[in-house]
Amino acid sequence: MKASNLIFATQRENPSDAEIVSHKLMIRAGLTRQVSSGIYNWLPTGKKVLHKVENIIREEMNNAGAQEILMPMVQPISLWEESGRRNQYGPELLVFQDRHENEFCLGPTHEEVITDLCKNILTSYKQLPITLYQIQTKFRDEIRPRFGVMRSREFVMKDAYSFDLNQEGLDLTYKNIREAYLKIFQRFGLDYRLVKADSGAIGGSDSEEFHVLADSGEDLLAFSDKSDYAINAELLVELQEDQDPASLEGKDSPDGKGKLKLKRGIEAGHIFKLGKKYSESFNLKVQGDKENITPYMGCYGIGASRIVAAAIEQNHDDKGIIWPNSLSPYEVAIVEANPKGKEDISAKCGEIYNQLIENKIDVLWENTDKRPGVKFADMELIGIPVMIIIGDKALESNQLELKIRKDEKPLMVSQEDLLNTLKELN
Ligand code: ATP
Ligand code: MG
Numbered sequence: 001m002k003a004s005n006l007i008f009a010t011q012r013e014n015p016s017d018a019e020i021v022s023h024k025l026m027i028r029a030g031l032t033r034q035v036s037s038g039i040y041n042w043l044p045t046g047k048k049v050l051h052k053v054e055n056i057i058r059e060e061m062n063n064a065g066a067q068e069i070l071m072p073m074v075q076p077i078s079l080w081e082e083s084g085r086r087n088q089y090g091p092e093l094l095v096f097q098d099r100h101e102n103e104f105c106l107g108p109t110h111e112e113v114i115t116d117l118c119k120n121i122l123t124s125y126k127q128l129p130i131t132l133y134q135i136q137t138k139f140r141d142e143i144r145p146r147f148g149v150m151r152s153r154e155f156v157m158k159d160a161y162s163f164d165l166n167q168e169g170l171d172l173t174y175k176n177i178r179e180a181y182l183k184i185f186q187r188f189g190l191d192y193r194l195v196k197a198d199s200g201a202i203g204g205s206d207s208e209e210f211h212v213l214a215d216s217g218e219d220l221l222a223f224s225d226k227s228d229y230a231i232n233a234e235l236l237v238e239l240q241e242d243q244d245p246a247s248l249e250g251k252d253s254p255d256g257k258g259k260l261k262l263k264r265g266i267e268a269g270h271i272f273k274l275g276k277k278y279s280e281s282f283n284l285k286v287q288g289d290k291e292n293i294t295p296y297m298g299c300y301g302i303g304a305s306r307i308v309a310a311a312i313e314q315n316h317d318d319k320g321i322i323w324p325n326s327l328s329p330y331e332v333a334i335v336e337a338n339p340k341g342k343e344d345i346s347a348k349c350g351e352i353y354n355q356l357i358e359n360k361i362d363v364l365w366e367n368t369d370k371r372p373g374v375k376f377a378d379m380e381l382i383g384i385p386v387m388i389i390i391g392d393k394a395l396e397s398n399q400l401e402l403k404i405r406k407d408e409k410p411l412m413v414s415q416e417d418l419l420n421t422l423k424e425l426n
Helices: 021-028 044-063 077-083 086-092 111-121 167-188 233-240 277-281 304-314 343-358 372-382 392-397 415-425
Strands: 032-036 039-042 074-076 095-097 103-106 130-139 154-164 192-196 207-213 219-224 230-232 260-275 296-303 332-336 363-366 386-390 399-404 410-414
Touching (some): 039 044, 044 154, 044 167, 074 077, 077 086, 077 103, 077 111, 077 277, 111 277, 154 304, 167 192, 167 207, 167 296, 192 219, 192 260, 207 219, 207 304, 219 233, 230 233, 260 304, 277 296, 296 304, 343 363, 343 386, 343 392, 343 415, 363 372, 386 415, 392 399, 410 415
Parallel strands (some): 332 363, 332 386
Antiparallel strands (some): 032 039, 074 103, 095 103, 130 154, 192 207, 219 230, 219 260, 386 399, 399 410
16 A cells, blocks of 8 residues: 555544543544544544454454354344343443334344344254354443543444354353454454453353453453463452452462462453353244254354554554554555655665565555655554665665564665565564
């Protein structure tokens, strides 16, 4: 992509309503713009990051054998009456009427729609187990939308739903999706913890959350310094009765291994064994060998748009975002450090640009006539992992200057070594 064809929309000032750094940087780097409280536009650079998040999720869900579908955002409220959740869900459910005075809601989640759908498409036990997922826009009328897309009203979620013949089947499917989630979070390149999310989870693991570690996280996590034991601190306090969560630091880990450490986390994913709650209320049955079987369900969410904010919350400095390679809107930026319109510099940039594209490297060519200093600042704000700087110096010495966003130490490489060096950096 050439910068001359792009809307960057970077800005130097922090938005006045932004409390946390990811919100500030997403506006300043031109990733998003607010439309209304908790409702955002995604600009080209932001959409590219969101797309990378979604594609990592998509690939690993497909690898795990799940099948992608797309369900509607608008749901008839009658489905919520059938599940008994209409009143239980509360005011986060945005309900409205169509011209015929039929009631609908904007989907905050899709257990009702998927169970209703599966009544239609699942007939025989031979079709199970099956996991269906979508990557789709959700709406929750949050009481206090804040932190930009971190807690917005409209957001993008990957939600998956599994159907199994019995509890053992559900246990296996849950384990399989859990494995897929570990791969997904690994590929995001984020420091995360998998934590037990409910008391039932102490023995088994009926509900677990994936948290991205960051000081601004809303949840306090307690985890062992010796094992992979990790739990929501509030929950541990409840289980151990009237302690202050902060007092857990340094105590023995409940699994008998090591001491507890406390850190804050951002809930980014949630996996959950639902059992027969929805299949029973919707009377979903498949024909078995001898009798009809009510399937055991599981549900598995990842907040795709929240991941973008969480990644920034964890990876930034005072110049801007520092993307993990897998999420960066571009893998590499070529910065044309021009004395305006110098043709041989432009030609060299073009040559390298084409070479990178041929090698399937996602590259941005900063070819505008902005001052080099402004270009550098923009690329650092947007957080692109590697800048290749091409100016007079590069032409004369036949050496390209690489600036690595993470450690900022410049690296000199010849054009012949460029591809190998980029590969090594990745
Ligand atoms: P929270 O406790 O943060 O409100 P939740 O328990 O309501 O989350 P789930 O219903 O489990 O969330 O939704 C699955 C995922 O969707 C969450 O792990 C989170 O990543 C994302 N998510 C939930 N609410 C929002 C929101 N308001 N804005 C952005 N992402 C959200
Ligand atoms: Mg919530």
